[in-house]
Amino acid sequence: MSVIPSNEAIQAINGASHRDPFAVLGMHGDGPGGTLVVRTFQPGAEEVAVLHADSGKTVTVLERVDDSGLFARALGRRKTPFPYRLRVVDAAGSRVIDDPYRFPVLLSDLDIHLFAEGTHLHLYRKLGAHPRTIDAVAGVAFAVWAPNAERVAAVGEFNGWDGRRHPMRLRHDCGIWELFIPGAEPGQLYKYEIKGPCGELLPLRSDPFGAHAQLRPDTASVIESTEVFNWSDQPWMESRGAHNARDAAMTIYEVHLGSWRRVPGEGDRFLTYRELAEQLVPYAKDMGFTHLQLMPVNEHPFDGSWGYQPVGLFAPSSRFGRPEDFQYLVDACHRAEIGLLIDWVPGHFPTDPHGLAQFDGTHLYEHADPRQGFHPDWNTLIYNYGRREVSNFLRSNAHFWFDRYHVDGLRVDAVASMLYLDYSREEGEWIPNPHGGNENLDAIDFLRRVNEEVYREYPGAFTVAEESTAWPGVSRPTDGGGLGFGYKWNMGWMNDTLSYMSRDPIHRVHHHNEMTFGLVYAFDENFVLPLSHDEVVHGKGSLLGRMPGDEWQKFANLRAYFGFMWTHPGKKLLFMGGEFAQGREWNHEASLDWHLLDIPLHAGVQRLVRDLNHLYRRTPALYQCDCESCGFAWLDHLDAESSIFAYLRFGYEGSAPVAVISNFTPVPRHGYRLGVPAAGYYAERLNTDAAVYGGSDLGNAGGLHAEPLPWQGQPQSLLITVPPLATLVFELQHAG
CATH class of the missing domain: 3.20.20.80 (Glycosidases)
Structure with missing residues (x-):
């Protein structure tokens, strides 16, 4: 390529349709005799100069080669690439910027390999918009998967939403477009401007991997913060398996x-x-x-x-x-x-x-x-x-x-x-x-x-x-x-x-x-x-x-x-x-x-749910074998006439068994015999008919002693009062 690109390339850059902007823009060794050339697209600029990034000295002032804003010039006899910056003078004044097209590829060969085989478990660390520092230059690395697009550009507050300014590099082996944009900052809004496979301009897209977004109805993505959250949950993280287990x-x-x-x-x-x-x-x-x-x-x-x-x-x-x-x-x-x-x-x-x-x-x-x-x-x-x-x-x-x-x-x-x-x-x-x-x-x-x-x-x-x-x-x-x-x-x-x-x-x-x-x-x-x-x-x-x-x-x-x-x-x-x-x-x-x-009545239900939760959590028989058949046994599941259901719950060996009875009719049941698995005193741990919950307060005075009368397939039994429309929970408190 000559110092001045072809008219076709210039028009493609100006029209934001060039599929490989890195082939034109940036520093290239394709000048006369292999000398260095710098090309940059700066719409609205009056003057653009190349500065040496280390010394800050002016290397050359670029020539405007197209009215659209394309500047280029060969750098004398220089053949060895060096870090450079651009001084841009426009209506807003003079500013020094870093050229996005002087930075290397962002995705590693391993990233591409893992993505291609569908095994990149932490892909969100690579795709999206991530603040990075490359060669001591702060900016944001953008990457988006759009394999069938003709062209993709990052647009946002950092470039006036101008799709011509930051067309991205296509990694042909995986269909990901990427670009490091110096000066872009956390908190700035952005989207992707995409041209479809036939060159059609699509609606601006939010970032599929965007870590933050505008408040609806606005739809831009927001460049994520660099601030690292100071977690204080290590004790929970180390022990959470016990809280989430089948027997918890x-x-x-x-x-x-x-x-x-x-x-x-x-x-x-x-x-x-x-x-x-x-x-x-x-x-x-x-x-x-x-x-x-x-x-x-x-x-x-x-x-x-x-x-x-x-x-x-x-x-x-x-x-x-x-x-x-x-x-x-x-x-x-x-x-x-x-x-x-x-x-x-x-x-x-x-x-x-x-x-x-x-x-x-x-x-x-x-x-x-x-x-x-x-x-x-x-x-x-x-x-x-x-x-x-x-x-x-x-x-x-x-x-x-x-x-x-x-x-x-x-x-x-x-x-x-x-x-x-x-x-x-x-x-x-x-x-x-x-x-x-x-x-x-x-x-x-x-x-x-x-x-x-x-x-x-x-x-x-x-x-x-x-x-x-x-x-x-x-x-x-x-x-x-x-x-x-x-x-x-x-x-x-x-x-x-x-x-x-x-x-x-x-x-x-x-x-x-x-x-x-x-x-x-x-x-x-x-x-x-x-x-x-x-x-x-x-x-x-x-x-x-x-x-x-x-x-x-x-x-x-x-x-x-x-x-x-x-x-x-x-x-x-x-x-x-x-x-x-x-x-x-x-x-x-x-x-x-x-x-x-x-x-x-509403406060009573809330109190009941609170008590149910605390009872459930402190009673192993109600949760340890939630997923095991050994944790449950029917006492009576056939009493349809009375709409009564009675059953036992068991935890691991050594935990106290629980007997439950539910009455789903408005008729109280006096003298109801309930089978239990062992002798001893059974505390009435919960009665949904209690007055504190809004009920009629019919119950069993806090508990009963089992009688040696076999019932419902159990060796002992309780003679209880079952309130109307209520569930009772009895737990063996003292055996024998």
Whole structure:
């Protein structure tokens, strides 16, 4: 190439369409006789000079070779490259800058190799926008995957959003475009300007790996901070495996951050992450919850999606603060010995023009065929799990949350929609797998790999599947054919028991099996019993509103149901507001109705949930064998006429057994005999009909001694009073 590029090259640079700007711009040894030439594109500049970076002395003043702003000149007889800077004079004055086109490639050969084979677990450290210092020059390294693009440029506050100024280098062997931009700084806004494979200019794209984003409705990415968060959760991180194990007490409080509590005096604004750390964490601690589960905190454009249509998988939502503020919230949870899960949505993504849809002008992240790539239920796009780079992108995101934010678990959303090719589709609307079946083999492989990697790389961490079908082995190890999740939501239990509880007690006799059927399969998986946000939206009403009867009966039914749930095998999950019996359906645009706690019946339910949590946590029989059949035995599951359920719970050897009885009719049962496994005194640990909870205060005076009368298959028995619409819990306190 001569000192002055060809007209074609000049026009390509000026039109931001040159596929290889590094071949033209920067310092090259292609001058006369192999001498050095410097070329730079500086629109609006009046003069550009080359300075020696070490001495600061002027080497030469470049010649304007095109009115668009291209400057070039051979550097005399110099043939040996040297570090240089540019002095640019324009209408704003004179400034000295570093030339982005003098810096070497950013991605190593190892990075490219791992990305190409889909095994770069920490890809988020390489792609995205990362402040770096190269050759003593501070700036930001940008990298984005767009293999089919004709040209990609980084645009932002650092270049006036001018796509001509910073076209990027294409790494042909992996399809990643990269560029180090000196002078770009943390906190600046940016996007990618992409021309598709046919040269069409696409809408500006947010960074798929962006670590921070503008507050909606704005959609730019934000260059991440260089500040390193000072974690203080080492004791928790070293011991969290004991808190998340199958034999640990786990009672989860599910929270939507935007509507748990707001600030009415300030325009009904959201609480920030730091305010949530000061208010939500102590509340959850006092209530006895062991874990918080946050509905998706990923950046998302539409509040009404609740975060389930994320655009920024690597960015905590800016609605509540900055990334370091979210780290502060996680740290606060851990200092309070509360684990934190986040909802994770690898199943689909929205079609917003600044997002992943046809990212480089082609179906890059999604399947091209709508029978595989479009989700009819949510009008979203489905990831192409069979593409190594896409699987790597998602798996890297899972690692990101454990690595960067110390989260304890991922609750994986809509797993069933990922597993089945015909999910929510009619015949002819889906494509069978190579074996003719409806299983999505690529998604299965993806889920197994991400679970294997999480459990291998992050001791004590865990994953939970929201999976609503009878897919076998969801929470079984992958080496035994399972999917490798730690836990699975028990959607069947939730649907059956809520159906039963919504019936008038007079009709429950005919639906007794809805409460007992869950025990047929209760130990097939490691189950979480979920009363989630899905049960209090879309016209379903609140949990309290679904209970039958007058006001007193509604509250009594709910209290009895909670007692049944907390003593049933399986970990527990309750959506916010349920703990104080919120009366209306959840509204994401408003705070919970905290004023209801001024009403004794609502305050009573809250006190009950608090007591249930603390009872559950201090009673090994109620949690140690949650996932083992040896931890449960029916005493009576056939008394449909009385709508009574009685059972035993056991922990490890040496722990005291627990007897539970639930009465789901408004009729008290006097002189009811309950079998127990050993002689001794059985303390009445909990009675949901107690006056402090809003009940009628019918009970058993704190406990009873067992009688040597065999009953219900047990060698001893108690003669008890069972209150109406109530659950009682008895624990062996003194044997013999």
